[in-house]
Amino acid sequence: MLDGTKLKHALISTLLERWESKTHAFYLPCSECMITLDNVALQLDLLVDGLVVIGVIRVSDWSAICHQLLGKMSDKFSGSRIEMKWLKDNFSHLDNSFSEVERQQFTRAFILRLIGGLLMPSKSLNLVHLR
Numbered sequence: 001m002l003d004g005t006k007l008k009h010a011l012i013s014t015l016l017e018r019w020e021s022k023t024h025a026f027y028l029p030c031s032e033c034m035i036t037l038d039n040v041a042l043q044l045d046l047l048v049d050g051l052v053v054i055g056v057i058r059v060s061d062w063s064a065i066c067h068q069l070l071g072k073m074s075d076k077f078s079g080s081r082i083e084m085k086w087l088k089d090n091f092s093h094l095d096n097s098f099s100e101v102e103r104q105q106f107t108r109a110f111i112l113r114l115i116g117g118l119l120m121p122s123k124s125l126n127l128v129h130l131r
Contacts, residue, residue, distance in 0.1 A: 012118075044111075062130060069130070071105040081127040084116050 018026045026033040059065055062080055067073040072090055076083045091109035098106065116128025 066130060069105070069108050071102065077130075078127055080130050082112070082130050084113065084126050084128055087113050087116075087128070 015026060018028060020027055023032075024034065059080065062077050062082075063073045063075065066077075066082065070091070074082055074086045074090075076086050087109050091106050091113075094103070094106050112128050112130070
């Protein structure tokens with residue numbers, strides 16, 4: 001967890017209770033609320049206009065991709081999926097002495113943990129796609 005960031009488990013539980021998986025919307029007392037691409041762009045500071053990235057990616061060495069993106073290599077892959085425990089063990093503490101590159105790598109690992117743990121968890125809850 002990032003230093004200074006606190007998750008409000010009661011709030012998360014309340015939101016999950018109001019989530020409708022068929023419509024991908026939250027049903028709140030005031031109205032229906034959907035997460036849009038613009039919302040994601042604001043939260044993650046991503047561009048939503050520009051060139052579209054499409055195509056098939058063929059990767060023969062996921063360890064090399066892991067090292068390129070995260071600065072560390074895991075030997076615990078299942079296809080293109082990486083173990084959540086490895087991410088937690090290797091990226092659990094962010095220090096003020098980290099360089100900008102290390103902060104970016106930590107951020108990528110944190111996003112993978114969010115995706116694999118909260119947003120799109122696998123049935124086993126222990127793997128996340130490195131793609």
